[in-house]
Amino acid sequence: ETLSVVGSWSGLPLHKQYEAPFWSETLPAASGGNLEVALTTHDQMNLGVGDVFRLLGDGVYDVAMTVADYAVADAPELEGLDVPLLALTADEARAMVDAARPMVEDIYNTRFNSHVLAIAPYPPQVVFCNAEVSSLDDLQGLKVRASGRMTAKFLEALGAEGVNVAFSEVPGALQKGVVDCAVTGAGSGYSAGWWEVSTHLLPIPLGGWDSVVTAVNLDKWNGLDADTQALIADTIKAEFEDPAWASAQNALVSDIACLTGNGECASGDARSMTLVEVSEADFEKARAVLVDEVLPDWASRAGDDWAARWNDSVGATVGVTVMAK
Amino acid sequence: MIGYLTFGLLALLSLSIPVGIVLFLLGFGIDTFFSPFPLMKGLGNLVWSTSNNATLIAIPFFVLLGEILVRSGIATRTYAALDRWVSWLPGGLVHANIATATMFSATSGSSVATAATVATVAMPQAEKLGYDPKLFSGAIAAGGTLGIMIPPSINLIVYGFLTQTSIPRLFLAGLVPGIALALSFVVITMIICAIRPSLGGERRFFPFSEMLRALAELIPIILLFTVIIGSIYNGWATPTEAAAVGVAGAIVIAAIFGGVSLQMFSQSILGTIKITSMIMLVVIGASFLNFTLASAGIGRELQAFIGGLGLSPLMTILVIVCIYIVLGFFIETLSLMVVTIPIIVPIVVEMGYDPIWFGILMIVLIEMALITPPVGLNLYVVQGARKSGTMSEVMLGTIPYILAMLAMAAALIVVPEIALFLPNALE
Amino acid sequence: MAEAILVRLRTANRWVALLVGVLLLACVAFVLTDIVLRQLGSSLGGTDEISGYVMAIATSWGMGYALMELGHVRIDILRSRVRARGRALFDLLAMASMAGVISLIAVRSWPVLERSLANSSRANTPLETPLALVQAPWFAGWVWFALSTWLTFLAAAWLVSRGEFERSEHAIGTFGEVDALK
Ligand code: NA
Ligand code: NA
Numbered sequence: 055e056t057l058s059v060v061g062s063w064s065g066l067p068l069h070k071q072y073e074a075p076f077w078s079e080t081l082p083a084a085s086g087g088n089l090e091v092a093l094t095t096h097d098q099m100n101l102g103v104g105d106v107f108r109l110l111g112d113g114v115y116d117v118a119m120t121v122a123d124y125a126v127a128d129a130p131e132l133e134g135l136d137v138p139l140l141a142l143t144a145d146e147a148r149a150m151v152d153a154a155r156p157m158v159e160d161i162y163n164t165r166f167n168s169h170v171l172a173i174a175p176y177p178p179q180v181v182f183c184n185a186e187v188s189s190l191d192d193l194q195g196l197k198v199r200a201s202g203r204m205t206a207k208f209l210e211a212l213g214a215e216g217v218n219v220a221f222s223e224v225p226g227a228l229q230k231g232v233v234d235c236a237v238t239g240a241g242s243g244y245s246a247g248w249w250e251v252s253t254h255l256l257p258i259p260l261g262g263w264d265s266v267v268t269a270v271n272l273d274k275w276n277g278l279d280a281d282t283q284a285l286i287a288d289t290i291k292a293e294f295e296d297p298a299w300a301s302a303q304n305a306l307v308s309d310i311a312c313l314t315g316n317g318e319c320a321s322g323d324a325r326s327m328t329l330v331e332v333s334e335a336d337f338e339k340a341r342a343v344l345v346d347e348v349l350p351d352w353a354s355r356a357g358d359d360w361a362a363r364w365n366d367s368v369g370a371t372v373g374v375t376v377m378a379k
Numbered sequence: 380m381i382g383y384l385t386f387g388l389l390a391l392l393s394l395s396i397p398v399g400i401v402l403f404l405l406g407f408g409i410d411t412f413f414s415p416f417p418l419m420k421g422l423g424n425l426v427w428s429t430s431n432n433a434t435l436i437a438i439p440f441f442v443l444l445g446e447i448l449v450r451s452g453i454a455t456r457t458y459a460a461l462d463r464w465v466s467w468l469p470g471g472l473v474h475a476n477i478a479t480a481t482m483f484s485a486t487s488g489s490s491v492a493t494a495a496t497v498a499t500v501a502m503p504q505a506e507k508l509g510y511d512p513k514l515f516s517g518a519i520a521a522g523g524t525l526g527i528m529i530p531p532s533i534n535l536i537v538y539g540f541l542t543q544t545s546i547p548r549l550f551l552a553g554l555v556p557g558i559a560l561a562l563s564f565v566v567i568t569m570i571i572c573a574i575r576p577s578l579g580g581e582r583r584f585f586p587f588s589e590m591l592r593a594l595a596e597l598i599p600i601i602l603l604f605t606v607i608i609g610s611i612y613n614g615w616a617t618p619t620e621a622a623a624v625g626v627a628g629a630i631v632i633a634a635i636f637g638g639v640s641l642q643m644f645s646q647s648i649l650g651t652i653k654i655t656s657m658i659m660l661v662v663i664g665a666s667f668l669n670f671t672l673a674s675a676g677i678g679r680e681l682q683a684f685i686g687g688l689g690l691s692p693l694m695t696i697l698v699i700v701c702i703y704i705v706l707g708f709f710i711e712t713l714s715l716m717v718v719t720i721p722i723i724v725p726i727v728v729e730m731g732y733d734p735i736w737f738g739i740l741m742i743v744l745i746e747m748a749l750i751t752p753p754v755g756l757n758l759y760v761v762q763g764a765r766k767s768g769t770m771s772e773v774m775l776g777t778i779p780y781i782l783a784m785l786a787m788a789a790a791l792i793v794v795p796e797i798a799l800f801l802p803n804a805l806e
Numbered sequence: 807m808a809e810a811i812l813v814r815l816r817t818a819n820r821w822v823a824l825l826v827g828v829l830l831l832a833c834v835a836f837v838l839t840d841i842v843l844r845q846l847g848s849s850l851g852g853t854d855e856i857s858g859y860v861m862a863i864a865t866s867w868g869m870g871y872a873l874m875e876l877g878h879v880r881i882d883i884l885r886s887r888v889r890a891r892g893r894a895l896f897d898l899l900a901m902a903s904m905a906g907v908i909s910l911i912a913v914r915s916w917p918v919l920e921r922s923l924a925n926s927s928r929a930n931t932p933l934e935t936p937l938a939l940v941q942a943p944w945f946a947g948w949v950w951f952a953l954s955t956w957l958t959f960l961a962a963a964w965l966v967s968r969g970e971f972e973r974s975e976h977a978i979g980t981f982g983e984v985d986a987l988k
Contacts, residue, residue: 098722100425100429217849395883400904616841626834648830652872656865
């Protein structure tokens, strides 16, 4: 049996360290040679990020993985998987993802004709600013580049001005003041040199954790025998999902150390961005904006049924209840 | 698979099926013969996501900018002014082609648009003054390629987008090699015309006062360059938005220095739509072919091939250069970049090379691909602007300039500072 | 009859191209406005997103004009070496393959729009643009282009069947040749 697998961004550590070894070596070996894998990535295929799961459902390939948030155009309820600011550590993020898993499973079943195999994290999406920022209040009136609907809406609710800039144009835009701040993963910001053009780092996940969903086409999945299904499900949990999560917290700590010089940097030379400590009061205020404006807004996009389901699962885990508008 | 591709491409192209359609047909073939998956189901999504792209809108904008300059008469006067300055060299008016192309490269992000602009204004002169059509049109096709090396540049924007490197830094890095390449075109033209004076037509000498007066004609184009590049480096616009700034600038400058009319606007628009559609059909076809190739595993084949050679970094770069030269014959350049960058650049960076430097080296090779048959868009654009003669004349005429590009690629490999000096110095 | 179809088609595509041009100019104005507003500390937002939609729609609707102007690149190494009848056959083959491929694109574009309609998909951006709103004109552009290719092919085939090679060449030849005929 050959599986055609489309991986997430080929340049990022999640693919290089976990996805690529898992699909090209670990799984074929675990199957004793019964499963073969042909692996590529959606950026190498030049796919639009919003098409990855659409085409998976159509059976254009067997397995696909990318950021769940890319697919919310087709499934607004999926935004509930990755709400900003609710999880501050990797453990909390995992608890959130585990709570959301049955919901995500249903969404992928109905919207994308596929079965969820794993959910792994990209590093949390933090804020880089080339401006004097000492609290969340200071974001008011600043021009901020964010990707994704909920993050952008959240930043706007905090009083910031959303600006569209392509990822590669962010350093220039920060340097020249086209934008004052930009949101991305701490590690991506470090390797893309954003520290050269920004001064302040807010290490809180204002952009959420960018959960990466691995899913398999439902017809393909149902066509596999029970043993193979179990083999894939067990191996992917033990050899891909768990290790990816286990390293997430350390990676975050190390990435922030690399950017600010506070602590051990594992990836190279440490830089000296100013780490902005977010006060408890500040944090509560932002969370209030999230709960009072951003989440109700989402509930109206996703519908009351999904909001209720979210309250019972994810909401119960993180202690937040969405009020429909 | 490689054999199928090569044979299929040559066969279908020689049947004179439109190039964009050939790419789709090859993609259907890969889908049918080499992939167990129903890739055809992805066709609609591919077409949508390839064309729903804010970066690509720079193409019609830069083409429109060029059209406005041509139809307002500014391009013709720039050409005439540069002619005063360079046509005393052995090769005469051929140098005016190169100089004008260099000048327009500094305002246009597209090689095709640059070549189209220069070809439109220069071709009537060649016939008037009796130049060898081969060298004359070859110089335009080759000079036009500078459009993507001298900033602004659509292809460098795409490279920066795909490799997550800084676009303003890439632009700075392209400036010196771009000018050096233009100078090498001039030198090689002089050498050829010194050996065979009949190729270069008449050398013409103008009084110095007339040369000085001609400088005034360069003001519009210099203003436009300042506006476009200034908007990027002052932080007003992103490199893509700068194309829109360029269009607005061209309209204003045309209104001041040339003349605008509804007639001129509609002609410019029609020309823009025609060239943009021609490019986009090829780009979309290439994107679909790329999608089928990636699904069928060509990335793995290529990566395994390069990795399996076990070569030193320098040898690997040389192999990569050869790969680009060969692929450049057949693959449209924007697609060539999109297809190869995700595979090649990680290998190169892993070996310790600077991605900015490699971007510039790749642009030289991409420039070469623009003028090598059978798939070389600049050749078609120049041939399209000619009223007579065959395609092969243009192809023969580009050979000296291809040699200059090879020399430039070698120089970049030996002395990376040619590209890296400027961005590093300005940090 | 065939000539009349070609003339109408050419006129129609010319007007379409002019409208597409106006759309592009509007996009220029929109981007400029945003740049100016940013200097004043505000922003329209979404220039990237809207430029993308404009590009997609401009691309599909502009194709027909390029077809009428013989703008889609062809390589005529063999074609240029044969007589008028042979050239006409090359041209018909090129036109037929174009009509086939473009029709396939148009047909395969429908599921993209259909899915957006079924899911009421909205762009993953603050604008929340309903995707069907921009995909519908994009899809219609490909349908129009497919229609244009078939009409052109049928008209040209009619001309070829009556031995009017010069006229068919004018409709579906390569543009170097057409210029040479003038
Ligand atoms: Na340029
Ligand atoms: Na070529």
